[in-house]
Amino acid sequence: MHRRSRTDQPLVPFDPEIEATTRRQSGARKRQQIAMAEGDPRVLRDYVLSQATGLTSPIMNPAVEANNFKLRPTLISFMEQNQFGGRPSENPHLHLHNFMVKCDTIKLNEVSADAIRLRLFPLSLKHRASDWLLNEEPNSITTWEALLKAFLSKYFPPGKTAKLRAKITSFTQRDNESLYEA
Numbered sequence: 001m002h003r004r005s006r007t008d009q010p011l012v013p014f015d016p017e018i019e020a021t022t023r024r025q026s027g028a029r030k031r032q033q034i035a036m037a038e039g040d041p042r043v044l045r046d047y048v049l050s051q052a053t054g055l056t057s058p059i060m061n062p063a064v065e066a067n068n069f070k071l072r073p074t075l076i077s078f079m080e081q082n083q084f085g086g087r088p089s090e091n092p093h094l095h096l097h098n099f100m101v102k103c104d105t106i107k108l109n110e111v112s113a114d115a116i117r118l119r120l121f122p123l124s125l126k127h128r129a130s131d132w133l134l135n136e137e138p139n140s141i142t143t144w145e146a147l148l149k150a151f152l153s154k155y156f157p158p159g160k161t162a163k164l165r166a167k168i169t170s171f172t173q174r175d176n177e178s179l180y181e182a
Contacts, residue, residue, distance in 0.1 A: 058136035059118050059147065066110040071119060078102060079123040084155075086128030092155035096148070099124050114144040121147060129155070 015021050079102060084095040103117050118141075122133055132154055141147045173182040 056138035057122075058133060058138060059122065059141045060139040061118050062112065062115045062142075064111050064115055066108060069108065069111055075106065075120075076123055079120045083124055083126040084129050085126045086132060086155060090155075092152060095124070096151070117144050118147065 079099075082095075082098060084090055084092065099117075099121065103113065103120060106116055108116065122130070125133055136150065141150060171182070173179060
């Protein structure tokens with residue numbers, strides 16, 4: 001018996017793990033057939049990957065009536081100077097004071113001060129403070145006052161105020177200690 005050469009079909013390259021390759025190809029074909037039958041071309045891996053859709057900010061910015069309102073890059077970099085990180089050693093009141101001083105230098109026609117402050121405040125935060133803001137409920141902050149209240153309750157809670165007040169009222173001067181040293 002003679003072997004016949006087949007010229008109509010090309011030779012397949014050698015695959016040392018032919019069984020694994022066949023299983024992989026078979027699984028891919030099955031997933032494709034199921035996706036086509038259901039009308040959804042995605043595979044399970046696509047459902048597991050995180051999606052960027054549905055992300056909303058905790059700050060609900062008020063509508064702006066101005067036709068050409070935009071925040072300039074120089075203004076954004078101005079706000080990003082001296083960002084608040086949320087460390088215990090940082091003073092949230094000083095940060096708010098500096099932020100308000102900067103915001104008071106900005107005046108735009110038909111744009112309220114609250115709209116400017118709400119848009120710029122996230123840019124003045126970094127690290128833990130930025131994470132805190134992102135973890136607030138979506139669209140839960142609608143006014144500047146609400147943002148102030150949430151920020152101060154997080155970074156200067158009433159317990160901290162009471163602790164500092166008690167420290168001041170329990171002040172004592174020791175023997176052989178000047179008032180300045182005390």
